[in-house]
Amino acid sequence: xxxxxxxxxxxxxxxxxxxxxxxxLLIAGIKIGAWKPDILDNAEYTIGKTIANLLxxxxxxxxDAGHGGDDPGATGLVDEAELTAQTAAALFDLLEAxxxxxxxxxxxxxxxATIQERYAVANSRYADLLVCIHANSDPNGSGSGFECYxxxxxxxxxxxxxxxxxxxxEEFSTLGMxxxxxxxxxxxxxxxxxxxYIMESSNTLVFDDPSFGMLEKTKxxxxxxxxxxxxxxxxxxxxxxxxxxxxxxxxxxAICRFFAGQLKDASSDSASNDQNEAGNTESGSDETxxxxxxxxxxxxPDED
Ligand SMILES: [Zn+2]
Numbered sequence: 001x002x003x004x005x006x007x008x009x010x011x012x013x014x015x016x017x018x019x020x021x022x023x024x025l026l027i028a029g030i031k032i033g034a035w036k037p038d039i040l041d042n043a044e045y046t047i048g049k050t051i052a053n054l055l056x057x058x059x060x061x062x063x064d065a066g067h068g069g070d071d072p073g074a075t076g077l078v079d080e081a082e083l084t085a086q087t088a089a090a091l092f093d094l095l096e097a098x099x100x101x102x103x104x105x106x107x108x109x110x111x112x113a114t115i116q117e118r119y120a121v122a123n124s125r126y127a128d129l130l131v132c133i134h135a136n137s138d139p140n141g142s143g144s145g146f147e148c149y150x151x152x153x154x155x156x157x158x159x160x161x162x163x164x165x166x167x168x169x170e171e172f173s174t175l176g177m178x179x180x181x182x183x184x185x186x187x188x189x190x191x192x193x194x195x196x197y198i199m200e201s202s203n204t205l206v207f208d209d210p211s212f213g214m215l216e217k218t219k220x221x222x223x224x225x226x227x228x229x230x231x232x233x234x235x236x237x238x239x240x241x242x243x244x245x246x247x248x249x250x251x252x253x254a255i256c257r258f259f260a261g262q263l264k265d266a267s268s269d270s271a272s273n274d275q276n277e278a279g280n281t282e283s284g285s286d287e288t289x290x291x292x293x294x295x296x297x298x299x300x301p302d303e304d
Contacts, residue, residue: 069112145178
């Protein structure tokens with residue numbers, strides 16, 4: 001699967017960069033005037049993303065741990081915010097140790113961040129994928145399982161978001177998690193009274209009602225995950241697994257599979273960049289191997 005082709009060619013890079021910088025300066029000049037049509041915002045974003053991609057073509061993975069700061073989220077055997085921060089941190093470490101990705105946390109665990117602040121981080125870093133990590137809770141203690149919410153039908157990144165959601169369902173299924181609903185993939189919307197309603201993924205009608213703000217506002221494929229119930233002992237055991245970070249490993253494998261078509265390019269780009277800028281090829285990615293599924297075996301990062 002590949003949705004963003006990128007090929008780094010040192011020969012044409014500088015010329016292209018000059019052209020893009022020129023266009024950026026032109027746009028900056030127009031912005032000085034009061035009138036600024038939406039098309040300029042899109043052009044600015046596209047130019048910024050292109051430049052960022054030329055400088056480092058590794059996919060940018062935005063990780064949003066649900067809640068945090070003053071907001072504990074759902075409560076149960078563990079607070080949702082604490083759990084999702086742990087998963088987010090472990091996923092960040094896995095992606096960073098891999099070397100083929102640029103992981104970005106949308107906020108720190110101990111800070112209270114609004115939705116606007118979170119998707120602003122994702123967009124300012126030109127994220128190629130957003131994953132929002134959440135968890136459910138059931139006061140009766142009987143609820144359990146995994147479900148996730150891609151950007152719904154009609155949205156620009158719906159299909160890619162859905163494709164990534166399917167990979168997540170497959171990976172979390174390997175933990176023995178209950179897959180909720182029809183296939184673990186659902187769409188959430190808010191009506192005029194701000195009441196949330198949920199559709200199974202078989203309902204492909206386009207609703208005008210907004211979905212989760214993170215999914216609507218981030219300019220990338222995006223999935224919000226309710227990875228388990230914090231009120232369920234068995235759920236918590238399953239997403240911990242023997243390693244303690246089984247959930248993070250599921251996201252990591254799904255991300256590797258999602259970007260499998262472009263990771264070879266990204267890896268060689270990274271090596272080229274290192275060679276040009278640092279005079280050597282020490283990128284760490286040369287030693288990597290891929291298995292039949294197109295992703296690397298998990299290697300936990302060194303403690304140092
Ligand atoms: Zn939540």
